[in-house]
Amino acid sequence: MCAALANVEEDSWEWHAFDTVKGGDFLADQDAVDIMCKEAVESVLDLERMGLPFNRTPDGRIDQRRFGGHTRNHGEAAVRRACYAADRTGHMILQTLFQQCTKEGVEFYNEFFVMDIMLVDGVCAGIIAYEIATGDLHVFHAKSVLFATGGYGKMFKITSNAHTLTGDGPGVVYRKGLPLEDMEFFQFHPTGLYGLGILLSEAARGEGGILRNADGERFMERYAPTIKDLAPRDMVSRAEFFEIKEGRGCGPHKDYVLLDLTEVDPEVVETKLPDITEFSRTYLDVDPLKEGVPIVPTAHYAMGGIPTDVDARVRADHKGNFVPGFYAAGECACVSVHGANRLGTNSLLDIVVFGRRGGLAMAEYANSTKLTDIPEEPAKEIESWVGSLFEGGGPEFPANIRTELQETMMDNASVVRTDESLGQVLDDITALRSRYAESRVRDRSKVYNTELVEHIELGYLIDMAEALVVAARARTESRGGHYREDHQMREDDHWLKHSFITRAEDGAAPTLGYMDVVMGRYEPVERKY
């Protein structure tokens, strides 16, 4: 989690902001980036005071290390800005916040699956949820609601994401006729375990790991001469893609490159990178102390999502209107602080800074407003929709639909895209969508019907994939994580703007609108590292 604490070398939040804007290929809203990078310092200290076990400097302060795209004085050299706890900082943040929730007696409704958000005349009035343990539907009548539902990396074959990351939150919003922002920007992380996509943290390169092709060459020297392996993820993933495409991949199929940790002090590998060392040993039978780890780009992070302002308030459109009472934060949201490509560590910063701001804003709103009246049977539509999922249908296994979606998304809409490949995947999605409509849930049980949950998740995945592809096809330029082989340049005159995609009724194509990027101190320049 990056913050300009300057505990180990000179740093400033303004340098952090510059790196974030440049890393995002100038699509981030600079007012939001300023807030995030300024509040980063206090946020890290706050987590420490809550007990987060950060690694320490010899004199006992929070230690910091290098991470991709984070530089000193506007790109001079890599800077030690990432505050960390071994290679499990995210896990430690989760633990620390869960500990605080336990302390405060926060009530959790575990394994309640959100089915719908209740909007009354455009005002949020709560949500409807399905209790997985019993099959009951519940109405949560609320003054304010915040979605923190994560991303949708499961639409790709190779992903670091959990099985549950199927875009349910953005999916609910999208089906409600509300827009999603910047869906075409999806980050591929350069170091996913070959064949599996399991993430090897960028900390590996922060601690001195090097990427090599089949010739043993440190190929990032050619793509980013100044910061090399610590270039932003979109650039490194693209470099890997082209190394493999041009025949310099490793293995019998020449389809991966190597993460070389053999020159890093073994003590550092074992103590500061224990998780990734264990992943390599467990899942590939490769010991990173002795040989290079086979890696490929892996679908990792959605820059796009539910559009919000800097207080996590959800936008109703691209014209400055909001949905009163509705908030979103984290990967499911798009503030936008990451623009077209997120820097490593900035996701943890995003969740902490904007989760906190959103929590404060929704509490203040709830204290100043009355409950909105809801219809008499608010769950009626959802109930009949759930019922319909068990009806009719042929012999198709929904798992095949999901697998085919993941394959076509990986082949046609991942690191490198063209109009043709995106057209192909749109055709595929149309076919998959009609097959999905024909399929049904076989298990009729009420208790832990996880087939039903997976079936609904697949529907959201298809919606999210379509939104991503339609937005990507429209954007005839290359920027950050969105690389068009048929439009390789960034086109600031036309495309320095956020996309807003809205679902159309009755199967018509989604519609696109655009909103200007909030500029600030930094004018777009060519992105070199």
Next chain:
Amino acid sequence: MATRSQAREQAPERMTVRLKVLRFDPERDKEPHFEDYEVEAEPMDRLLDLLHQIKWYQDSSLALRRSCAHGICGSDAMVINGENALACKILVKDLKQPVTVEPIRGLPVQKDLIVDMEPFFAGYRAVKPWLITDPDEREPERERLQLPADRARYDDTTKCILCAACTTSCPIFWADETYIGPAAIVNAHRFIFDSRDSGARERLEIISGRDGAFRCRTVFNCTAACPRGIKVTKAIQEVKQASLLRTL
């Protein structure tokens, strides 16, 4: 080194794996029963992949928890060939056939491989698993200082993912679920040995009570079961020692 790389260059061998999964559907069954399955797999596949094959292509009603599929979320602890482990961290090549898969023990089974985790979390909550600071201490303006050696003192127990593999491998816990169990003691250890924490006294009081650490008989099942490699029994012994030192 060469052999590993070569191994990857050969086409992976497909094989048929036989599984016996303990099934229980509260809407239909009075008692749990084993059902047999056969699935095609490769040696490097995870057991979780096999369970997915069953769920997605043979019997969609099979209920299990899972999320991250690489040993971090801690949701897929189960008894695999008699031993507690995460289904996503056990590879086919390491399994004897037929592979038996059962829910973790000592917690009420809700359906198939899903158990009610509430008694487990009750034990966790009992040890006050959060940083307790001295009320007289002035809130620091920057971070609290902690030397690397002090940070290392509790590193091992920060790795816990609350999967319950340790607690549900413990015979004392099977016999009586009021025992707070290894995972709760691990999480107490994480704070008792944190130099920033000043809640050791109140935690040790809880832990030295009737349902606490002294019920441990050092069977070491918990250490073997931990998918994160935490030295659980050692942590329990350290907590016991701290508790004894306190009463001296």
